Amino acid sequence: MKLGIVVLEGPYQHEAADTAYNFAVAALEKGHEVFRVFFYHDGVNNATRLMVPPQDDRHIQQRWSELAEKHNLDLVVCVAAAQRRGILDEDEQGRHGKDANNIAPGFRISGLGQLIEAGIQCDRLVFFGD
Amino acid sequence: MAMLHTVNKSPYQCNTLESCLNHTQEGDVVLLIEDGVYAAAKGGRAADALAAAKGVKICALSADVKARGLDGRIIDGVEIVDYAGFVDLVTETDKTQAWL
Numbered sequence: 001m002k003l004g005i006v007v008l009e010g011p012y013q014h015e016a017a018d019t020a021y022n023f024a025v026a027a028l029e030k031g032h033e034v035f036r037v038f039f040y041h042d043g044v045n046n047a048t049r050l051m052v053p054p055q056d057d058r059h060i061q062q063r064w065s066e067l068a069e070k071h072n073l074d075l076v077v078c079v080a081a082a083q084r085r086g087i088l089d090e091d092e093q094g095r096h097g098k099d100a101n102n103i104a105p106g107f108r109i110s111g112l113g114q115l116i117e118a119g120i121q122c123d124r125l126v127f128f129g130d
Numbered sequence: 131m132a133m134l135h136t137v138n139k140s141p142y143q144c145n146t147l148e149s150c151l152n153h154t155q156e157g158d159v160v161l162l163i164e165d166g167v168y169a170a171a172k173g174g175r176a177a178d179a180l181a182a183a184k185g186v187k188i189c190a191l192s193a194d195v196k197a198r199g200l201d202g203r204i205i206d207g208v209e210i211v212d213y214a215g216f217v218d219l220v221t222e223t224d225k226t227q228a229w230l
Contacts, residue, residue, distance in 0.1 A: 023217065025213070026213035
């Protein structure tokens with residue numbers, strides 16, 4: 001089955017980011033397709049490669065990036081939510097004249113249309129938030 | 131049209147579960163996740179409401195039950211499922227509604 005996942009909360013703040021990840025892993029293990037993971041509102045904070053959690057703690061961003069690489073997942077970050085929270089890729093960095101970008105490997109910045117498309121294309125859309 | 135309802139709030143925090151149970155229909159499934167699992171604790175505030183939910187299957191996510199020390203303290207009639215079971219509930223029902 002084709003599944004879409006929406007993450008509305010940031011890492012280390014609320015369990016939603018962990019629950020969504022564990023759900024994605026379980027779905028992939030069962031042979032389902034994860035069509036897209038859409039990060040919205042504070043969920044965009046999952047996508048910064050600059051997070052440095054303690055070594056004995058889970059690395060929430062790296063975990064997503066590795067899962068994306070392994071399963072060719074589409075991790076999409078909402079552009080408007082990302083701009084507000086300082087999540088930038090190279091294009092956004094240039095467009096806004098910033099001195100750095102921080103998007104992690106495997107993530108891409110795009111618009112809400114990607115969420116709508118996931119809603120249309122997926123058999124199920126599952127939300128994780130607060 | 132069976133629906134899966136996920137509830138992630140403790141009944142001591144807000145009335146999300148109550149709202150959810152007011153909207154469930156026969157054949158639906160309610161999955162308690164994160165702090166939502168507190169609702170299924172024996173002797174808890176929401177235990178009676180869950181027991182009274184007729185025609186609705188109540189489940190709780192095992193990892194969250196364990197993380198909160200509720201192992202062996204869950205009321206009868208609540209099915210404990212792991213993440214694989216969570217995925218099955220999503221695919222076996224027609225839609226998933228998250229009561230955030």
